[in-house]
Amino acid sequence: MTSIEHNLQRVQLRISAAAAQCGRDLKEITLLAVSKTKPASAIEEAMAAGQRCFGENYVQEGVDKIHLLANPALTWHFIGPLQSNKSRLVAEYFDWCHTVDRFRIASRLNDQRPAGLAALNVLIQVNISDEQSKAGIMLADLPALAQQIAEMPRLKLRGLMAIPAPESDYARQLAVCQQMAQAFKQLQQDYPGVDTLSLGMSDDMAAAIAAGSTMVRIGTAIFGARDYGQAAANHNN
Template identity: 50%
Template sequence: MTQLETCWIQVHQRIESACRLAGRDPDSVQLIAVSKTRTAREILALHALGQARFGENYVQEFVAKWEALTPRAVVPPLEWHFIGALQRNKTRAVAERADWVHSIDRLKIAQRLSDQRPADRPALQVCLQVDLSGEPGKAGIAEADLEPLAAATAELPGLRLRGLMALPPPSTDPTEQRRPFRRLRELLDRLNARGHRLDTLSMGMSGDLEAAILEGATLVRVGTALFGPRNAQVTQA
């Protein structure tokens, strides 16, 4: 058994254990393998184990991997999640290739993604990134501005608003880990009470996925626990 396979099994065991503790069906939580700085060869190796969902943070790197892997027509097809900060001048590359975008925090970005989504592709699945810390300079929409952004994004024809995403400050205290995840779930519930039909909470990473699942995560984004420490440089395979 390879190290990658061992890690993949261990992560799934962690997900299943957390779901049992929360009284949830393990199938209600999907794993996104965060493959930034990882090669196409590593992605294919993990895909061969059964992993189909991959998350990328950097547009140029994502495009290179998409172009390297898409012609191979792997089965099941790779599902690409863009989870990093997105600048206005790079939205087209993501709109044309990604299946999901988790990091929308401005209406202008949402509008550009919608306008640039190819007509022959299904609507781009999107989440709004929320800044739960309130610290200046942090990525994400402020809680006070979330409802107007959700309402406007839901009306865009090229997008389908699915839910919320957050990147809380790191903590090793399980109780402290749960607080921001609970808050994100409360914000999702508030939006649904106002007429939205959101079903996705993208939250939880290698160090806190259990806390996120206990608070309702449906997508967990895991890199280090799968692949090990991040590569300093990326070479395409």
């Protein structure tokens, strides 16, 4: 068994335990393996262990891996900050974009999504902890942007994403995650196609699952520590 396969099994056991603790069906929760800065060979190891959903933060790095692996069984999620000049690559190559937080980006993705592909699945990023340094919209602005996206034919509004501020106390983690879950439930009432709450990473995964997350984003616990020096060139991508 490879270390990545072993790590995946451990993460899946953690997800299973968190789901059991709050009485949720494990099938409701998708594991998104965050493969940023990792080589395609590491993704191939995860694939061999049954992983199919991968998240990338840097556009060009992600596109290079999509080309290199060229496997239609994989689902590629863009989960990093998206600059307008990189939107075309996301629209053309990725299956999902988690970080839509303004009309201009949504409009560009819609216009640039090739007609031969299925609509791009999009999540609206919410700045749930109101952090100056974080991307995402305020909850008050969510209804207007959701309506705009829902009217775009080449995009499919699937739900919400958030990166809460780091918090070590479980009760405080849960309180923030429940805020997101409430916004998610409201969005589902307005848009029946909404089914995805991308919330929870290694340190707050249990709280996110307890609150109702349907997708957790896990990287280091699967692939090991990242070498950001090696990937520095991708930070502008």
